[in-house]
């Protein structure tokens with residue numbers, strides 16, 4: 001025991017001598033370099049480098065069609081790169097320690113305590129990482145949640161078990177008037193027609209339980225609440241024409257999985273023609289055909305309960321007679 005404690009003392013003395021202190025400075029510099037590299041990687045990504053595509057979006061859906069979706073996607077990719085940079089750095093340190101300080105004899109290795117620069121670094125480094133992530137998250141979140149006073153188009157989204165109604169409004173809020181409406185039924189998927197290049201405000205409300213409005217290409221879900229709540233969000237523009245499936249993303253009952261709709265993005269001219277046709281009393285399908293669009297949804301189809309007399313009650317039994 002005596003011999004061991006003297007060894008500790010002698011290593012401690014060695015440790016505090018100048019070569020050891022130089023080692024700390026080098027290690028500190030290494031950490032700083034690592035941090036700097038991580039920060040640089042984050043910056044490069046936030047300025048639009050396309051690493052995401054190479055790694056399949058790190059699990060995040062790609063192909064967003066709004067400026068907001070691109071910002072959220074970039075934030076995700078940058079966060080993944082930052083996490084990976086920190087991870088690689090920490091794994092490196094772990095393996096370096098395992099190899100460099102593996103047991104070589106009975107002597108205790110150098111015992112390092114109260115090393116102020118090192119303790120300062122491993123307190124400050126995580127705070128810095130979290131602060132940077134928080135900063136960019138707050139910026140993107142504020143941007144995505146932003147609403148404007150005069151959006152170009154306002155749509156009221158009404159959810160009910162188990163379908164959707166979309167009404168085009170002449171203003172914002174409860175007091176505005178409905179100018180046209182698209183209603184989904186069990187036989188026909190509702191098609192929400194919207195123009196490219198215009199800011200669009202969605203005002204959501206539910207007739208019964210909580211639903212959630214979700215078009216995967218918007219990279220965004222927003223819950224639809226019953227009662228007095230009017231949940232509002234906006235997209236600053238839709239950048240790509242096309243048909244996009246929309247879903248309910250909140251478990252709302254038996255046929256939740258079939259509560260689909262379709263977002264059809266068309267040119268502003270076609271959108272105006274569609275709205276004019278609806279106002280003139282045409283059905284949604286006729287109005288879609290009038291602007292050269294397919295009359296029915298192409299990304300999803302009405303649900304089929306597969307319940308008929310052949311599989312639901314094939315023998316025609318009277319209720320309560322089966323043993």
Ligand SMILES: [Cu+2]
Nearest residue numbers: 211248252259
């Ligand atoms: Cu639902």
